[in-house]
Amino acid sequence: MTTNNPPPSRPGVPLKTPKGTRDWVGRDALLREHIFQTISGVFRCHGGIPLDTPVFELRDVLTGKYGEDSRLIYNLEDQGGELCSLRYDLTVPFARWLAMHRNVKRIKRYQIAKVYRRDQPAISRGRFREFYQCDFDIAGDYDPMIPDAEILRVIVEVFDALQLDIAIKLNHRQILDGLFAVAGVPEEKIRLVSSAVDKLDKAIWADVKKEMVEEKGLSDEVADRIGEYVRRSGGIREMIQILKSDSELCGNKNVKAGLDDMDLLVTYLEVMGVADKISFDLSLARGLDYYSGPIYEVILTGKNQPSQVGSIAAGGRYDGLVGMYSKHPIPCVGISFGVDRIFTLLDARQNKSSSELTHEADVYIVAAGGKDYDGLLLERMAVARQLWDAGIRSEFAAKVKPKLMQQFNDSECVPLTVILGQDELAAGQVRLKVMRASDQETVQKDRGQLVSREDLVQEVKTLLLAVGPQQE
Amino acid sequence: MTTNNPPPSRPGVPLKTPKGTRDWVGRDALLREHIFQTISGVFRCHGGIPLDTPVFELRDVLTGKYGEDSRLIYNLEDQGGELCSLRYDLTVPFARWLAMHRNVKRIKRYQIAKVYRRDQPAISRGRFREFYQCDFDIAGDYDPMIPDAEILRVIVEVFDALQLDIAIKLNHRQILDGLFAVAGVPEEKIRLVSSAVDKLDKAIWADVKKEMVEEKGLSDEVADRIGEYVRRSGGIREMIQILKSDSELCGNKNVKAGLDDMDLLVTYLEVMGVADKISFDLSLARGLDYYSGPIYEVILTGKNQPSQVGSIAAGGRYDGLVGMYSKHPIPCVGISFGVDRIFTLLDARQNKSSSELTHEADVYIVAAGGKDYDGLLLERMAVARQLWDAGIRSEFAAKVKPKLMQQFNDSECVPLTVILGQDELAAGQVRLKVMRASDQETVQKDRGQLVSREDLVQEVKTLLLAVGPQQE
Known part of the structure; x- marks a missing residue:
């Protein structure tokens, strides 16, 4: 999307907060x-x-x-x-x-x-x-x-x-x-x-x-x-x-x-x-x-x-x-x-984490699929809606066809992922997977447990109690 | 206590907030x-x-x-x-x-x-x-x-x-x-x-x-x-x-x-x-x-x-x-x-309460006593300390010898009172009383239950769960 009437750029504006003040973030x-x-x-x-x-x-x-x-x-x-x-x-x-x-x-x-x-x-x-x-x-x-x-x-x-x-x-x-x-x-x-x-x-x-x-x-x-x-x-x-x-x-x-x-x-x-x-x-x-x-x-x-x-x-x-x-x-x-x-x-x-905190969630919704993969955007939105309705902090990639690895990178530090695949969705199911940064190899091999859409909210809540929400 | 070097009074200062602003309280x-x-x-x-x-x-x-x-x-x-x-x-x-x-x-x-x-x-x-x-x-x-x-x-x-x-x-x-x-x-x-x-x-x-x-x-x-x-x-x-x-x-x-x-x-x-x-x-x-x-x-x-x-x-x-x-x-x-x-x-x-909110607590500590009544200030402080240590919102009158009715008036809206008397204190006990604004007469007749100092915190917590804390 393009901007109408783009305002004149002002490279002369100093990019700082006033002396003796600062921003607080994350x-x-x-x-x-x-x-x-x-x-x-x-x-x-x-x-x-x-x-x-x-x-x-x-x-x-x-x-x-x-x-x-x-x-x-x-x-x-x-x-x-x-x-x-x-x-x-x-x-x-x-x-x-x-x-x-x-x-x-x-x-x-x-x-x-x-x-x-x-x-x-x-x-x-x-x-x-x-x-x-x-x-x-x-x-x-x-x-x-x-x-x-x-x-x-x-x-x-x-x-x-x-x-x-x-x-x-x-x-x-x-x-x-x-x-x-x-x-x-x-x-x-x-x-x-x-x-x-x-x-x-x-x-x-x-x-x-x-x-x-x-x-x-x-x-x-x-x-x-x-x-x-x-x-x-x-x-x-x-x-x-x-x-x-x-x-x-x-x-x-x-x-x-x-x-x-x-x-x-x-x-x-x-x-x-x-x-x-x-x-x-x-x-x-x-x-x-x-x-x-x-x-x-x-x-x-x-x-x-x-x-x-x-x-x-x-x-x-x-x-x-x-x-x-x-x-x-x-x-x-x-x-x-x-x-x-x-x-x-x-x-x-405090022990400081090196990564800057720019998003925060308990569940990340990932689309996976083979050669007919179309990104499953509406399906990811529908699952997000279900989780938001239950008050569960959830995110998904704001891309129509995000790449799988990109989605896993974006979900860094998020404790749970819900993985959507065409076949599972057709059967009314999704995969639910616990992410552990300490053991990336196992995480990548583990395809997650199959959960029906009806049970998803309850399963997510149970797992979050077990693994703990993302630390604030 | 008197003020040293009292600053000159400035009756000319207008007592208001600047135009279009207001204070928020209670x-x-x-x-x-x-x-x-x-x-x-x-x-x-x-x-x-x-x-x-x-x-x-x-x-x-x-x-x-x-x-x-x-x-x-x-x-x-x-x-x-x-x-x-x-x-x-x-x-x-x-x-x-x-x-x-x-x-x-x-x-x-x-x-x-x-x-x-x-x-x-x-x-x-x-x-x-x-x-x-x-x-x-x-x-x-x-x-x-x-x-x-x-x-x-x-x-x-x-x-x-x-x-x-x-x-x-x-x-x-x-x-x-x-x-x-x-x-x-x-x-x-x-x-x-x-x-x-x-x-x-x-x-x-x-x-x-x-x-x-x-x-x-x-x-x-x-x-x-x-x-x-x-x-x-x-x-x-x-x-x-x-x-x-x-x-x-x-x-x-x-x-x-x-x-x-x-x-x-x-x-x-x-x-x-x-x-x-x-x-x-x-x-x-x-x-x-x-x-x-x-x-x-x-x-x-x-x-x-x-x-x-x-x-x-x-x-x-x-x-x-x-x-x-x-x-x-x-x-x-x-x-x-x-x-x-x-x-x-x-x-x-909201249904507004008519009284302005100027204090708030779950427990009010009251001193009672007969002709030798000395206000029991240090004893009230000691009980407050015990409750504060347990994180219980507690107040008492900041007077050496407060009158009984004054204390009950000050504790308006506070759900529980702890009543101290010389004899009970000597026996390691206090009285704990549930206050209900809806039924003042019964409240005044009820002298409260006897509780030992050791059990006080636990009893207060139990009663607060039953009657609910003061609404915020």
Whole structure:
């Protein structure tokens, strides 16, 4: 068939996806789908409700939520009408949704969707400009630290389900802010110093101190006092003990309030059986402006894990965010899983098949025949119809007279073939044959078992149970 | 807990989603997920492979693909770097992917994703600016009309699975173009006239004719000749017969090629058992430039269906599109399902629950007790841990000392409660109670059966099998 009015070829169009983005196909897409199903299964186990929001928001909704990182927001062009931007995370859209639905006082919501950041991509480490987040958040006015403990429990359940060894770093925004105040950081510099401290997981103390003194304008002495605190981490109870023994620190009301939270939290975490996965790490700061209570990050542990992946989940309490949109603030706490980084890890663990996956089926319908062979196209279609009617994944060559070897090549990896021949069809029968890639010679000699058309669906189902469907 | 450095409240931020977009939550999101699962199940049954592409493409990739509708494309702001636009459909990204992967000669791919059009939204009719498409396409150099027939079969299977009564309108781009030529339309006006004819499903002939004559500059006579043809429709074989009997029409090589296709196609459709769902409708034109062979649209039939929904799926053959990106063109044929319109239909059919869904679980853990009642929070947590460990969807009130009635209110719609009391716990036991909204009085009198902690998980599983989990 020819094309009418063929459009002019445009050899100048660069054949690529935009910087920092990629396509996902076949096994990759199915593996990612498996990750989504695993994670959302845990969310649902904890009473989670799905939410889906538009990929872009009114620009004003995003303004003033991300501190220094606001420059990474993608804007839509002004084409008349409202000014919009692509979402930067799933937390702000959730807060906007809560502010819009004042009748919802309490919700556990989850969302699995792409977010957008004009960051420097690092594809090999799983860092993209378009990437998925899986978020689970608990909103509502509950007693302190009960939802926080459940979020940390959810984190542990998710990585147990994904069979990844992890550790959780925990800190508290109020303790950190109080600690900065006690060290002598002026109020207006606390967020700046906080984002410098946050780099301690990648940088050494000397470099972070240099940034504080030279860029943020702290005195040498104040920077050193900060350094004494933020280089401490350990078990939660142990760290609470250390901080409580510092009377100057505990005189600060923020530190005191944070320690009260941590006292409750550690008790709940022990009962929920996850305290041993968590360390109290005073260097954890988290860049985002909106955190107000406990904050946490998940890192990989165990052998053979690529250490450069960085944190694979992060979250915390953000009691003030909904109040930025509404006079009716709702306290919230949540976690966001970095699915693309998790994908990179699970993908590296899998044994990869060399062949690219471009079709997939459980049954392939083959035509065979002697010198009068006419391809049996309509007969193959009729058998396909029979199998499709029964919900069985089936394919056949879209050729009028396909060659026999071509059909067997096309059916590579498909566990069963139905072989049609003129004589068998005349007798109301077909041949059903189990294909095993490991033993090509036997397969070629085996002509398959004769099955009547009436019994075909049942026989196929029985054999598929025995040999297993094609792996997804 | 108080927020540090509370951000300034911004009462000026409008609390809404951008024009033509909406949020999806709870039952709505779950119903849509059900539609996705149903449709992708059919796709996989036909050997479909999933593909996911970025939400935006390089702008040049979209340029020149959508005719008049190009003005509806959303552009990203130029923030330095590449110029990008949001995808307008899933077909062009697929063609771009094929052009990038020259080793892939054949693929059946499906994609379920959002697309973006700056169109006038009509929310009540399910027309949005951000909406989902579900696409299934067969790419590859096959014998004529075999994949086309399979696509039409897929359409019928999908709507059977969704239990929606439909009819398919079928036409052929080459027949339409040839027919315009025979009627006397100059070559350069064929696309313009085609888009006028496409309005015949919503407008009467007199208005379409007026547009042709006054806006597109056709003579009265040419317009009338077009009118004689395009107001015809009927069964495929019947219409082929009528067209073949018109010798002037059949003298046109495009018409002849199109009729050869239709001859083959109707035979295959009959064998696949779907010909009776399809009418050959010469008024169907489809606006997009890239179609080159059969084109089709799906409309609802049956009683009580809102007729204003318009087409709920559409597609066709587009052999030239990949060649716009690559010197190695690949013939393609496909179908796109309008999921949001399908959602509107299925949602209207469901009996809606009045209560908004904001949590979901199979078990709710309740604390009860007399005057020494302390809320049993840690005990409730420990039972939740036990149930979560077994993968059972469980919740409890996030309060230290929740009131009994509050707990029963919060557990509305949850089929089972586990009731904790000090004395029972001391004996290693809890109470397990089936909740039935239909019989509140009996429920309140029934104190539940005593179960030991060791047997709890097994008893819960048994009861859930009997009463059924909370409906999703």
